[in-house]
Amino acid sequence: MIVLHAVFPLDPATRDEALGLIEDLVEHSRKEDGMIDYRAATDVSDPNVVRFFEQYEDAAAFKSHSQTDHFQEFEERLPNLLAGEPEVLQFEVESATELEL
Template sequence: MLVVHAEFPIDPAKREEALELVRELAEHSRAEDGVVDYQVATDIDDPSLFRFTEQYEDEAALGAHAETDHFGTFEAALPDLLAGEPEVTRFDVSATTDVEL
């Protein structure tokens, strides 16, 4: 499994525009083959910081996601929305276990 964690600092003046694009991106991404989970949240201290947590079955699923129209639309709009540098980290996961709380 592959996990991608991304943070995008969005210009507060463009937050509503970004929200619309992110909602569309997340909705379509969740329906893709090979997507295990696709979540987007905003930071509680900075509502213009968007955090993506994406899980893919394998490299092929991640590659296919990057080729979709909805990803392309978001990627094209992103430079005009950003208020800083994005941070993206990829994790290659060989095993997972549930944590009991």
């Protein structure tokens, strides 16, 4: 499984535009083959920071996602919506166990 955690600092002046684009990206991405989970959320400490949590069955699913029209549109428009550099971490996970709280 491939897991991504991405952090995007949004420009407050373009926040609404960015959130609309992110909402569209999430909606389409969740329908992709090989997608386990795809979520975006604003940070509770800073509403101009959006965090993505993505889970893919394998590297092929992640590669396929990066070639979709909705991802390409997001990637093309992203630089004009940011207030700083994004941070993206990729994890290769062999197993995951759900914990009870």
